[in-house]
Amino acid sequence: MTATHTSSSLVIATRESRLALWQAEHVQALLRARGHQVELLGMTTKGDQILDRSLSKVGGKGLFVKELEVALEEGRAHIAVHSLKDVPMELPEGFVLACVMEREDPRDAFVSPRYASLDALPQGAVVGTSSLRRQVLLQALRPDLKIEPLRGNLDTRLRKLGEGQYDAIVLAAAGLKRLNMAERIRCEFEPGSMLPAAGQGALGIEVRSDRTDLIAALQPLVHMPTWLRVAAERAVSRRLGGSCSVPLAAHALLADDGTLTLDAAWGDIEGVQALIQVRQQAHVTTLDQAEALGNAVAEQLLAQGARCAAKAE
Ligand SMILES: NCc1[nH]cc(CCC(=O)O)c1CC(=O)O
DSSP, X not given: OOSOTTSSEEEEXXXXXXXXXXXXXXXXXXXXXXXXXXXXXXXXXXXXXXXXXXXXXXXXXXXXXXXXXXXXXXXXXXXXXXXXXXXXXXXXXXXXXXXXXXXXXXXXXXXXXXXXXXXXXXXXXXXXXXXXXXXXXXXHHOTTOEEEOOOSOHHHHHHHHHTTSOSEEEEEHHHHHHTTOGGGOSEEOOTTTSOOOTTTTOEEEEEETTOHHHHHXXXXXXXXXHHHHHHHHHHHHHHTTOSTTSOEEEEEEEOTTSEEEEXXXXXXXXXXXXXXXXXXXXXXXXXXXXXXXXXXXXHHHHHTTOOOOOXXX
């Protein structure tokens, strides 16, 4: 099929959480503005169903994308919109990341009904998060805090906070901002105190690699400065085993002159080893160069004692 899809409809496969739907509708609106007919196909993924266990224990990021890929494979849908943070570092054979869009705020947000910031929390306060990265970084900032598991979509997490199970929760600012809940954010963590996850705040669009027509149709949505940043971040994560079971942070900034500055941190979840942090810069214009910077940073982390995740089977 070589025809453009202005005549037939493009179908976006999406999870059905409010955030996933917002993201899919955002892409739908951008594509419609370019003359495409676009529909949504909502679906529930395994990651949405398993809410009682930490993601790192039940198989990790792939859980949120597998069902969407099956829909692409079977031709029930054409494109899948993902939070890049949830997309595995290696896509399965036959799929590609066709597009990375402009990044929303990549920082983590502190949300609490009573306390204005992490510093304001009393000794031994309970903070909810299920991310290993947030856990080790929070514990490095405040060893006295009690970190408790917190899963579920944004509404579920905010509800649990409201029920009083936690003094505060930490989650991505991007999700709250997209859903018009920025007023819930008491403060944001600067990357210097809490380094974001690879890809946090960015959206990626996945298609079947044989659909070169779709890849071409998506190019107007590409934001190359974001893609260069997240390519470097994801390369670090890929080298270290790229899953939720690695307490890893990676965040890159791109200066106007093309200098990409990549920060990464790895923490030992058993607390045996202190946090290892690395920063490296390179002038980049291509995704390959950005990935090379990410690989170099990963090697530095490994040289300083970071360990790869065991390969998930
Ligand atoms: N792990 C779930 C997830 N995947 C993407 C986001 C937020 C939005 C984004 O990073 O684009 C979230 C929620 C969170 O981490 O608080």
